[in-house]
Each structure stands twice: as C-alpha cells, then as structure tokens.
Amino acid sequence: MDATSALFGILYTFSASLLYPVIIILLLLVVLSLSLIGEFMSEYAKRNRDVNNLELCCMEVRENVKEGSFTTAAESLRNIKQNFMVTGFANSAADHLEKNMIPAIEWISQEYEVRMAKRLEQTRIIATIAPMLGLMGTLIPLGPALIGLSQGDIVQLANNLMIAFATTVIGLFAGSIGYVLTQVRKRWYWQDMIDIDYILDTIEVQE
Numbered sequence: 222m223d224a225t226s227a228l229f230g231i232l233y234t235f236s237a238s239l240l241y242p243v244i245i246i247l248l249l250l251v252v253l254s255l256s257l258i259g260e261f262m263s264e265y266a267k268r269n270r271d272v273n274n275l276e277l278c279c280m281e282v283r284e285n286v287k288e289g290s291f292t293t294a295a296e297s298l299r300n301i302k303q304n305f306m307v308t309g310f311a312n313s314a315a316d317h318l319e320k321n322m323i324p325a326i327e328w329i330s331q332e333y334e335v336r337m338a339k340r341l342e343q344t345r346i347i348a349t350i351a352p353m354l355g356l357m358g359t360l361i362p363l364g365p366a367l368i369g370l371s372q373g374d375i376v377q378l379a380n381n382l383m384i385a386f387a388t389t390v391i392g393l394f395a396g397s398i399g400y401v402l403t404q405v406r407k408r409w410y411w412q413d414m415i416d417i418d419y420i421l422d423t424i425e426v427q428e
Contacts, residue, residue: 233364240361240384243354247391250351254398257344261402268304268409275303275416278311279423286318286424294424295319301420306333306413311420323424330421337410344406347399355392359385 278301285294298315301308310333314326362381369377 236361237364239357243358243361244384244388247351247354247358247388247395250347250354250395251391253343254347254351254395257347257402258398261406264305264406264409270303270307270412270416275301275307275419279420282420283423291318291321298420298424303416304409304413306337306410307416307420309333310417314420314424318424326424327421330417333417334414337413341403341406341410344399344402348396348403349399351392351395351399353392355389355396358388358392361385 278297281297281300282294285291285297295315295318298311298318301311303311310329313329317323317325317329362385366378366381366385369375369381
C-alpha cells in the first residue's frame with residue numbers, strides 16, 4: 222500500500238504542477254488567435270482575384286513562349302495582378318523564365334505550396350492544441366475540488382471548479398478561432414494553387 226500511495230502521490234503532484242503552465246499557454250493561445258484574426262482580416266482585404274486578367278496574361282505568355290520570346294513572356298507574367306501568393310509566384314516565375322529556366326518554375330510552385338501549408342499550420346495547431354489544453358485545465362483542478370468537497374471546504378471546491386470551467390471556455394474559444402481561420406484559408410489557398418497550376422501549365426506548353 223505504501224508503494225501504491227507513493228505512486229499515486231507522484232501522479233497527483235505531477236498533474237497538479239501542470240496547471241499553471243497549461244493556463245499560461247492557454248492565455249498565450251488566446252492572444253495569438255486574436256492577433257491572427259487581425260492578420261486574417263488584413264489578408265482578406267488584400268485578396269483580389271481577377272479571372273479576366275489571369276486568362277489574358279496567360280494567353281500572352283503562351284503565345285510568347287511558343288515563339289521563343291521568353292523576355293516578353295516574363296513581362297506578361299509580371300502583369301498578372303491576383304492574390305499575393307499568385308502574384309508572388311508569377312513574379313518569381315518571370316525571373317526564371319527570362320533565363321529560360323522553365324524546369325525551375327515547377328520547383329517554385331512547390332515552394333509556394335509549402336508556404337501555404339506553413340501559413341495553415343499556425344491556425345491548425347491552435348485548433349488542435351487549445352481544446353486539449355482546455356480539457357487538461359478542466360481535469361487537473363477536479364482533484365483539489367474533490368478533496369475540498371470531502372473536507373467540507375466549499376471555498377476550495379468553488380475556486381477549483383471556477384478554474385476548470387474557465388479553462389474549458391478559453392480552450393474552446395481559441396480552438397474555434399483556429400478552426401474557422403484554417404477552413405477559410407484552406408479554401409483560399411486551394412484556389413490560389415489552382416491559379417498557380419494554370420500559370421505553370423501555360424508556361425510549360427512547349428514541353
């Protein structure tokens with residue numbers, strides 16, 4: 222029994238010591254999620270997808286590439302005015318197209334795909350981790366709350382239950398923000414990759 226009691230004591234001490242780190246990380250995640258809302262709104266305001274501009278520029282690029290006029294084709298790529306990811310890819314592709322480095326352009330498209338995945342990682346991690354930490358913040362105070370209940374200490378019981386409920390709400394709040402931002406951005410970047418693939422297919426028309 223002594224060994225069992227010691228083992229249970231170690232488990233309780235370890236779990237109780239995690240409460241304050243969990244609370245601090247949850248608060249940081251809330252601050253981060255709120256800042257990501259501002260970044261999201263800024264990105265939304267800058268998004269501008271002009272299908273006519275994209276098709277016209279790609280048509281010019283296709284004709285110039287067929288004629289072997291890579292410099293003119295690169296200028297047509299630089300005239301593409303789309304969302305910042307697509308425009309950034311077009312400018313990078315234009316630099317390589319001028320040097321007739323067409324195989325490198327596919328590598329650039331993969332780099333932009335990695336960039337999009339990296340931007341999604343932040344909100345995806347928040348959406349996954351925040352509810353987990355909220356659950357930890359809920360379960361950890363239940364031990365002291367039950368001890369307070371057994372001892373008739375209503376104040377200890379109430380304080381620990383308040384912490385448990387608060388961490389649950391905070392975790393779900395941050396997780397909900399992360400989930401919504403992830404889903405919307407996933408749709409944005411999916412559309413951006415379609416446009417990038419269209420540009421890439423246009424450039425590689427001769428291959």
